[in-house]
Amino acid sequence: MSLLARLAPHLPYVRRYARALTGDQTTGDHYVRVALEAVAAGDRVLEDSLTPRVALYHVFHAIWLSTGAQLEAPGDDDGGVDDASRRLMRIAPRSRQAFLLTALEGFTPSEAAQILGVDFPEVERLIAEAQSEIDAELATDVLIIEDEPVIAADIEALVTELGHTVVDIAATRTEAVDAVARKTPGLVLADIQLADGSSGIDAVKDILARFDVPVIFITAFPERLLTGERPEPTFLITKPVQPETVKAAIGQALFFHPRNTRKAA
Numbered sequence: 351m352s353l354l355a356r357l358a359p360h361l362p363y364v365r366r367y368a369r370a371l372t373g374d375q376t377t378g379d380h381y382v383r384v385a386l387e388a389v390a391a392g393d394r395v396l397e398d399s400l401t402p403r404v405a406l407y408h409v410f411h412a413i414w415l416s417t418g419a420q421l422e423a424p425g426d427d428d429g430g431v432d433d434a435s436r437r438l439m440r441i442a443p444r445s446r447q448a449f450l451l452t453a454l455e456g457f458t459p460s461e462a463a464q465i466l467g468v469d470f471p472e473v474e475r476l477i478a479e480a481q482s483e484i485d486a487e488l489a490t491d492v493l494i495i496e497d498e499p500v501i502a503a504d505i506e507a508l509v510t511e512l513g514h515t516v517v518d519i520a521a522t523r524t525e526a527v528d529a530v531a532r533k534t535p536g537l538v539l540a541d542i543q544l545a546d547g548s549s550g551i552d553a554v555k556d557i558l559a560r561f562d563v564p565v566i567f568i569t570a571f572p573e574r575l576l577t578g579e580r581p582e583p584t585f586l587i588t589k590p591v592q593p594e595t596v597k598a599a600i601g602q603a604l605f606f607h608p609r610n611t612r613k614a615a
Contacts, residue, residue, distance in 0.1 A: 353389065356396075360403045362572065364410055366586055367455050370602050371414070371446060385413040400464060404457070407465045411447065441483045441605075448473050449480035453598030481601075489513040490536030490604060493529055495553055496568065497521040497545035501591060505539060505568075508596050523548035527556050534561050537604060539587075542569040564607040566599045 361382070368378030388394040389409055396405040444466065451462040452473075459473045466473065492514045496502040506516045514537070518529035522544050529535075538557060540550040554565050570589040585603045587595055 353396075356402045357386070357389075357406055360406050363403075363455065364406055366572075367407070367450060368410065368414075370450055370454055370585065370599075373602075373605075381414050381417070382410060384417070385410045388413060404461050404464055407451070407455075407457075408467075411465055411467075415443070441480055442476075444468075445476045445480040445483070448476035450598065450602070452477060453594045454602070456592070456595070489515070491515050491517045491533065492537045492539060493517060493526065493535035494519045495521075495526045495538065495540040495544070495550050497541060497543075501541075501568075501589075504591065504593075505596060508593055509539075509600065512597060512600060514600070520553070521545045523550070523553040523556070526550075526553040530557050530561065535563060537600065538563055538565045539600075540565060540567055542567060542571070564603040566603050 365379060365382050368382050369375050372378045389396060394409045394412060400408060447466060448462055451457045451465060452459055459470055463470050463473045492509050494502055494505055494516060502519050509516055517533050517535055520526035520529050540554050542550045544550055566585040566587060568587045572586055572588050585599045587599050
């Protein structure tokens with residue numbers, strides 16, 4: 351099997367992960383491209399002892415660690431550093447990686463240990479550290495755009511458990527736009543296909559035309575959004591929805607969004 355055939359099914363997901371890790375689509379895509387070029391040139395090797403997906407993420411991390419430290423070390427004059435970069439500095443790179451690999455990408459702790467080159471207890475420690483940092487971030491008002499009542503209720507429960515407030519649940523594009531007109535949310539969770547045949551993507555476009563808020567898309571068909579064409583969602587949850595994935599995506603979306611600031615005690 352060719353290299354492309356082995357890696358192709360995993361590329362949309364490693365690109366999603368890279369964006370969540372770096373907080374930026376352009377930066378994340380750059381690191382993925384460099385990793386693929388390194389493999390193609392023979393500078394990095396996909397280890398035969400690992401599954402293709404684990405091996406791909408392992409190579410990505412080798413590249414990210416060799417060049418990504420610049421995200422953690424801005425110049426002495428940080429006047430030009432945005433809020434997202436400052437938040438990145440508050441979480442050690444390895445903790446952020448371990449948390450995202452398990453909670454967002456669905457790797458087991460053992461697989462995450464292989465990717466990061468550490469042992470199982472170290473991965474658990476890193477995950478706990480990252481979760482503690484993320485939980486300390488701002489609580490906010492959340493709009494859920496979801497036409498399936500059971501899924502909407504599950505997401506509402508998870509959002510509330512994390513300390514956020516659900517201001518509305520919309521089942522259609524029109525309901526979503528009306529909800530935002532009543533109260534501006536600090537976060538939007540949006541399904542793609544809605545009850546009346548309308549699109550969650552169009553609803554989000556309407557919202558973003560008026561307000562700058564982070565958005566997490568929910569879909570059973572992530573490949574429809576992760577196409578390589580711009581713009582693409584940085585944060586994406588795949589159905590069936592998993593609680594830990596929702597928690598991780600919410601934490602990262604709020605953590606990286608430039609307008610988010612730490613809540614005063």
